[in-house]
Amino acid sequence: DGGITQSPKYLFRKEGQNVTLSCEQNLNHDAMYWYRQDPGQGLRLIYYSQIVNDFQKGDIAEGYSVSREKKESFPLTVTSAQKNPTAFYLCASSSLPGLAGLREDTQYFGPGTRLTVL
Amino acid sequence: ELKVEQNPLFLSMQEGKNYTIYCNYSTTSDRLYWYRQDPGKSLESLFVLLSNGAVKQEGRLMASLDTKARLSTLHITAAVHDLSATYFCAVDWEWAGSYQLTFGKGTKLSVIP
Numbered sequence: 001d002g003g004i005t006q007s008p009k010y011l012f013r014k015e016g017q018n019v020t021l022s023c024e025q026n027l028n029h030d031a032m033y034w035y036r037q038d039p040g041q042g043l044r045l046i047y048y049s050q051i052v053n054d055f056q057k058g059d060i061a062e063g064y065s066v067s068r069e070k071k072e073s074f075p076l077t078v079t080s081a082q083k084n085p086t087a088f089y090l091c092a093s094s095s096l097p098g099l100a101g102l103r104e105d106t107q108y109f110g111p112g113t114r115l116t117v118l
Numbered sequence: 119e120l121k122v123e124q125n126p127l128f129l130s131m132q133e134g135k136n137y138t139i140y141c142n143y144s145t146t147s148d149r150l151y152w153y154r155q156d157p158g159k160s161l162e163s164l165f166v167l168l169s170n171g172a173v174k175q176e177g178r179l180m181a182s183l184d185t186k187a188r189l190s191t192l193h194i195t196a197a198v199h200d201l202s203a204t205y206f207c208a209v210d211w212e213w214a215g216s217y218q219l220t221f222g223k224g225t226k227l228s229v230i231p
């Protein structure tokens with residue numbers, strides 16, 4: 001089955017601790033994204049990557065870091081510099097526009113990781 | 119900065135009734151997506167709208183896109199309880215070769231028997 005997997009499903013972090021959230025996709029998508037969702041809110045973009053070994057900051061990148069060493073994997077590290085990390089984290093992937101400049105497919109989302117600070 | 123506004127943010131409706139959710143956005147884009155989210159779950163893609171005048175229908179839901187008005191609508195026909203969820207619209211936009219989605223805040227729909 002093709003899809004996106006995220007682990008763990010639930011994660012608890014102590015103050016001052018770094019934690020890493022895993023995201024893997026087997027859809028052969030070039031682009032991958034990390035979003036944060038707070039209760040009752042929409043999604044906000046943390047980081048995204050359109051090619052291996054390259055990534056860009058989104059709207060709320062402070063306190064987070066990412067890597068893209070393989071096409072299939074895009075892990076997110078929540079560092080101790082992120083003062084309010086309790087949230088639902090969603091990873092997504094998508095294809096990039098073809099030669100015609102049109103992207104005909106949506107972003108596909110993983111099941112999410114719920115992070116709680118103790 | 120691209121802004122995406124959905125209204126209403128909360129919608130309580132009786133089974134069997136019709137209603138429309140609106141999604142307005144502030145920049146030029148020909149691509150808009152609708153997603154559904156159940157409580158505690160991830161996002162599920164509902165519709166992909168890729169051009170002006172696009173209309174897609176699936177069951178009791180129908181989505182349309184007017185790129186000139188920068189408006190998309192999600193129409194619910196004869197609502198049933200199973201449609202209770204939060205619905206998000208997201209606008210696809212490009213800047214300097216990078217492609218991103220900007221999401222609205224979501225519309226929480228409750229269908230009451």
